[in-house]
Amino acid sequence: MQKPLLFWKLKKNSSDIGFVRLDKNKNYLLGYFIDEKYRNKKYGSLILNKMLRKKNFKDILRKKNKIFAFTKKNNKKSINALISNNFYKVIEKKEYIKFQYENWK
Numbered sequence: 342m343q344k345p346l347l348f349w350k351l352k353k354n355s356s357d358i359g360f361v362r363l364d365k366n367k368n369y370l371l372g373y374f375i376d377e378k379y380r381n382k383k384y385g386s387l388i389l390n391k392m393l394r395k396k397n398f399k400d401i402l403r404k405k406n407k408i409f410a411f412t413k414k415n416n417k418k419s420i421n422a423l424i425s426n427n428f429y430k431v432i433e434k435k436e437y438i439k440f441q442y443e444n445w446k
Contacts, residue, residue, distance in 0.1 A: 347392075349361050349395070351388045363392075369406055369409065385418060393426060410428055413437055
């Protein structure tokens, strides 16, 4: 796996809750992970929201780059986290949904 372009960890006290990363090939691809013991507590939405506010990320958006994220079709929490952070569905396949970030501001 290649080194991510951008990478952030979310911590609570000294424990890692999860991470979010941004990779670039042709387009930008966002991925995130929340540790099992912290799931169903809205940390997915929180980590996405914090990442979207980072200066490095805003610099990428200013250049009109497209940012995509994928999630499994049955992962309702991830779908809700993405939608609540201004991602919208682009493609829905049998196993997964592709989202794109919409910078409305």
